[in-house]
Amino acid sequence: MPYFGSEEMVKELKRALSNPNVQADRLRYKNYITKVIRYMTQGLDVSALFMDMVKASATVDIAQKKLVYLYMCTYASDKPDLALLAINTLRKDCADPNPMVRGLALRNMCNFRMPGMTEYIEQPIVAGLRDKASYVRRVAVLGCAKMHSLQPNTDIDGTIVNELYALLRDPDPVVVVNCLRALEEILKDEGGVVINKPIAHHLLNRMKDLDSWAQSEVLTFLLRYRPRSDDELFDILSLLDSFLQSAHAHVAVATLRLFLQLASAHPAVQADALLCTSAPLLATCGAASRELRFAGLCHVQQVMRSQPGLFGTHYKRFFCGYSEPTYIKFRKMEILVELVNDENVALVLEELRSYCTDVSPELAQAAIAAIGRIAQTYSEKCLDILTGLLALKQDHITSAVIQMFRDLVWFCPQSTAAVCQTVEACVDSPQDSEQALLWLLGEHGDQISSAPYVMEGYIDGLKTELSSAVKMELLTASVKMFLCRPAETQDMLGRLLHYCIEEESDVCVRDRALLCYRLLQRGVEETRKVVTGPKSDPSMSVLTGRQEEPISQWASTFNTLGPLSGCDLCPQTAVISAADQPSSSAEKELLPESTDVTLSSPDDTEEEISLSLGPPLSHETFEKMWLDLEILQRQTMGFPRPRTALDTLQAALQLVKIQTLAFTPGATVPWKAYIYTRSTGTLILAELLQGDQHAPGIDESLVVSVKQQPVNQHAIRGFVSILKGVLQTLNVDSS
């Protein structure tokens, strides 16, 4: 309602506020002022009333003063000339005997955002810094920061900075913390407030007087302090020990972050700190506030990246409550999968099984995917459950199960027989798992007796098929099937090729069909060489499984928004899709023009980072950029460079769209290579290095340094995992 006839409303208010009868009646007057603020909050422009509100500020009623000040702060920038009128009142209030009035006036005066304000507020602020009342000092200290932000480009006033540093010794804890905050803002360009040894120790000694908000903030400031010696370090840690168990989660977590950072050279201390904090962290995972719960879960996930065993005994805490929102359930399932071990596998699977029939299809599919991941270790038990789910005959469940089967066969070849037996039963696969089913039929057609008949069904229904991806998969699968069961397949393969070449409108499908046709023309043996790749890749499950990361990998983002905002995704999705890319080398020769390299990829649903080559970079440009840019990520791969010939490496990288610029020949030490690629608008440069003289301990392992312009963390992670996948695959091949 305030949006309509707003001008009328403002006029009416103006009339009322200037009515002497109303002004005489304090209660009525205040009611009208309240009304003005209400409209202001609702988004109505009431700046026309500024003059009347300035008049209203001259009152003894503090509640009314507060309302008027709120109004003034909002509109001062629109009416700078009128706001000057209010300053007199405010300056008078700054000298009021009541500290509350003094503080209030000073705070609001500093909040006026208009040019030329500095000259009016400087004197009251300096006086406020020396005020007897701590309330006024608090306001004055932050006032310094506000004053600086009004004129961000002027020189820093040395006397104020010195005064603020001196006020760090103030008896009032809030003044101390406000000093830190103000100094941080004022000295932002110089790297923020300096925490030297006396200041750090002073802050540590004051920790007990602070309230929890100040505690967690001081702990964050202390992150930039480096103790000089181990003795000092351990003194600090023992002082902070009790805060690890604080009843306030934010204090406990901030303390943990400081511990992890300070004790980065003492893994045992880090482990102890993590153990201590596991109780408060678990408590947040069960907190009444679901937002807090979510934050707790995200941080538990982060801790588990280095210490997967820490929460092992508490796995029941991560069972989903039925009324919890889906985003919490997803996180809990991700954690449960990581926590599975020999003792609890039966219980966890039973729990996950009960989510599979959930009303929400997304949740059900996520639960099935979770079982699928556990199946990579405990295949037998999981296969029983997955097979049982097929009996429900619900599309979203069946499709998720078939996709899991495909991944399972790829990762654990020992389960192939059991899967093939089950797949026999489900011939009518729902929409989105057709590709997975076709892949299974093509790859293991020799073990599925009904495979040709299922395939025939698809070929007969080809005219109604819309997805070209399914058609391509069908082509590949039929050719593979033809190789192992020629008699049953020959006829339908002919029909399929004929249709795809003669009638298909999609160029990709047609090209693929032509390729198959020409391959077959060159003979069966030739075709077999090209089409059949590896049937499974057990080494991949090691890669996607639990590796313990060093704590330093995530400690810098711990207790920030990073883990919550979802940019901290697990890298494995990218690893899977990237590592499938380098198919057999013969295929590469035959498919130079093909844009799609995932011919025999069992993976199509995962999200991919798309890399592209783009125009080539000259050596000079690369060198210049390399010298200009900062290193964004440096990562030790944990394995040496592939022993294959260098041109194989180059070709493999080319295949995943990574261009090699230069590398040192053969067996020279240190060995270096410079590579680059493009991805969604950014250019990624990287250096591979083995045998660095500066880091003698790890000379066997390959180190990757990545630079990028412009920065896009998501792309970097994708790039590193793709690179890792390629190198790993080459390593496996050559060994």
Next chain:
Amino acid sequence: MISQIFILSSKGDHLIYKDYHIIMKHFRGEASKDSINVFYEMVTALSGDQTPVVMVHLCSHKDLHFIHVRQGGLYWVASTKTNPSPFTIIEFLNRLAALTKDYCGSLSEKSVRMNFALIYELLDEMVDFGYIQTTSTDILKNFIQTEAVSSKPFSLFDLSNVGLFGAETQQSKVAPSVAASRPIMSSRGEQSGKNEIFVDVIERLSVVIGSKGVLMKSDIQGEIRIKCFLPTSSEMRIGLNEELSIGKSQQKGYSSAVRVDECRFHQAVKLDEFDTFRILKVCPSQGEQTVMQYQLCDELPCAPPFQLFPSVQKDYYIVTSQLLFFTFSCSTALNVSITVPVPKGSVSMSQELSSPDQTAELQPKNKALLWEIPRFPGGAQLSALFKVDVPGLSSASLLEVGPVSMSFELAKQTCSGLQIRFLRLAPTQTGLSQRWVRYVTHSDSYTIRI
């Protein structure tokens, strides 16, 4: 560092809006009031499985992060351009909501609307320039001038306190459940004489019972919460069960001991008598605060409150009969609702319930039938028989029935057995003060597999 704080109603109306860095608008040219609308569009566009807690709005200069919590049906949002601790912001927003509840009496769109001046005043003292200054009621109460406006709809229940001849019934031993929902600061109002203090023991129970009635998971999250209306704070002594033991190692030989796995206390609690006498000493400040949090995992000292004996048969229909038994004899369960999943495509249902106040309905959209019992007396046993008509019934459909989930509220009962032995205020306290101790157990998640 917080840039803005705002409170929105569920329909997106702006109730409270405070921009701490508006002074920078001239120089940096962003973070104007439009960000509220941006936030509301983002939060309403989210699908169920996306994470709403932290959202990023890409600005031209620097990304703006929205962090929000939902309390009382409202969005409590903070926006920031830095990368602060999510725990701090979330706990601060929760605290803001709690303080609002303390000062306004209850938490709803209406109470926030009516008391917006008061909330602005609170925010002004709590946060300056985006930095949290204080959230303690003891400090805040010196600065807050505005009085709360509480809305009390006329209710027949209020009359139940009035005796036969219009006099208040002093004998009433039970505080009405609405007694604690009034503003803490209405000192000059008509309730000035009521110096009340409420000590609540609140437990949240999450239980999974396996298909053969085996207790698979049990977990209690408990807290002792004080809601204090005393104008001046004086020391209060809260005595807990003397035989309370903490931690797994301290378990005593006899089984009657009340045990919790771990507990954490508010930093103002003095624990010098806790180790020997299990006495907490605290000077409660006005308003609500949590004095002690505790948890107990995997070992319920009593039987789980509800036992369900389900049977599912396939006939022409799916027939499921449920026999529900409430094991606690001295308590009453309120608002019990039981959700039984049914196969997809269920069309209709017929029911036989054991008493008339129960209701049951089929919700085909949620693939579930909902059985509700408003009031469940202790030690009682209820049964229900449902016949669900599912076209195209197969034996696999039975797999879709279950697990059953329940939600309920137990009054006057804690599952851990934690009790408050006594509640003493320091003798210096003058005037009449009424002390109330209340126990309540909520079901966080109560699942029974079939």
